[in-house]
Amino acid sequence: MKIAQIAPLAESCPPRLYGGTERIVSYLTEELVRQGHEVTLFASGDSITSAELVPCSKMALRLDPAVKDMTPHHVMMLDQVARRADEFDVLHFHIDHLHYPLMRPYRDRILTTLHGRLDLPDLLQFYSAFPEPPLVSISNAQRRPMPPVNWLGTVLHGLPENVLPYRHVPCGDYFAFLGRISPEKGPDKAIEIAARAGVRLKMAAKIDAADQRYWDQVIAPMVAAHPNVEFIGEINEFQKADFLGNARALLFPICWPEPFGLVMIEAMACGTPVIALAHGSVEEVIDHGVSGFVVSSVDEAVAAAKSVGTLERQAIRARFEQRFTAERMARDYLAAYRRLPALQQAPQLDMLAIPASEDAIRMPIPSASLEVRAVSAA
Incomplete structure (x- = not known):
């Protein structure tokens, strides 16, 4: 063809x-x-x-x-x-x-x-x-x-299948946020979830010109106020494998009708579970209790963050191979x-x-x- x-x-x-x-x-x-x-x-x-x-x-x-x-x-x-x-x-x-x-x-x-x-x-x-x-x-x-x-x-x-390697035992003790710094992606919620769960948060994200004020006025002060939060900035594909693969979980606290959310299956490829708010495509991508937790509030996300270690990373990778x-x-x-x-x-x-x-x-x-x-x- x-x-x-x-x-x-x-x-x-x-x-x-x-x-x-x-x-x-x-x-x-x-x-x-x-x-x-x-x-x-x-x-x-x-x-x-x-x-x-x-x-x-x-x-x-x-x-x-x-x-x-x-x-x-x-x-x-x-x-x-x-x-x-x-x-x-x-x-x-x-x-x-x-x-x-x-x-x-x-x-x-x-x-x-x-x-x-x-x-x-x-x-x-x-x-x-x-x-x-x-x-x-x-x-x-x-x-x-x-x-x-x-x-x-x-x-x-x-x-x-081989673009992001499976990591059976992550060597990092942190939650990951990967994407854009914009209100609909929920970086403020990610900071709150990590802080309340008592887990470090690493944020790898780009800042578009349209979102610069949101960064300056909302997210940058939050990062400065939370010593457990590290802002890395925009990363490339080679850095992504380690960033996602070594995370305890990916936080995906969106508040908009996400059409798909590629980062969710990137995390799954690494065997990393996803904690996501139930908007847009999330319930089609994440199998609740298998590849992550689909939640309806920050409170539920905090509870899920404390239970994420119960999920089997090998089963998450298997679900990626079956579906994505x-x-x-x-x-x-x-x-x-x-x-x-x-x-x-x-x-x-x-x-x-x-x-x-x-x-x-x-x-x-x-x-x-x-x-x-x-x-x-x-």
Whole structure:
């Protein structure tokens, strides 16, 4: 199958530092290549891939001080995609909705994965105006605010099995917070939970310009007031393995409709349990009492923090391998690709056999339904 993956340009694929969407695009691209498909990646020029790379910017736009507005760069990328669109069986977009008007001539082979939150009023208007393009969600919870649209399925994220090594016995005695310093991620709650549980907290997080005031006025004073809290800053993929693997638990005290939460399965890959507030996708990702604890309040999180040692790290890693590998993610996306009109009309196309477990994705999914089967075989 000839597949184009169209990534955001804010980060490279994979990102050097923080970046969830681009990391997933990279993992998917590499796994599709490994499975024998011909993949072309439209991404920033500093991306590293075994696919054919079409560089659409000199470097990750977030790291380029000369870039003030990312939109023109994405429009130029779309022009490159349009020039080559006839070469591909599938055009898989990961840039939300920028491509909709430009890609109408190729709508029979386009799939769009929505990676962000969908509860914003402007998006309701937009997707009401464009209900036909095939979409994939990254959790069933992500779909709840949407009008009726053409959902092909839900594909939960996955990681390569060896990207984060399993750590049977962590050598650190701390809780980990990994992500962004922003109100919706709950860094203030993480500090409170760790302090009340009497456990050190290490915070590895980036601070966006939009959240600088929140850091200055809320989180930085809290860090300064709690000697058990260490702020590390933004870390890279190599540092992440030790940071997560040596933690007693990952704290994920979000207070927003998280579409997925990649850090949860990164922790699980290391065998590290997760303590998470029950918002967004959390209950789809964490198996309560097995891979972590799903709680409804800070008080419950503190209680869970004192019981986290009862969870078996080997069982957490096993649950990751069962549900959240890149191999499973790619298999699910291939099943979604086969439902696109262009591929249904081309039975002569040489494609991998569809495992029996994927039969359910061929069945029409009611667009207005919130009770949607995840494509994951879990």
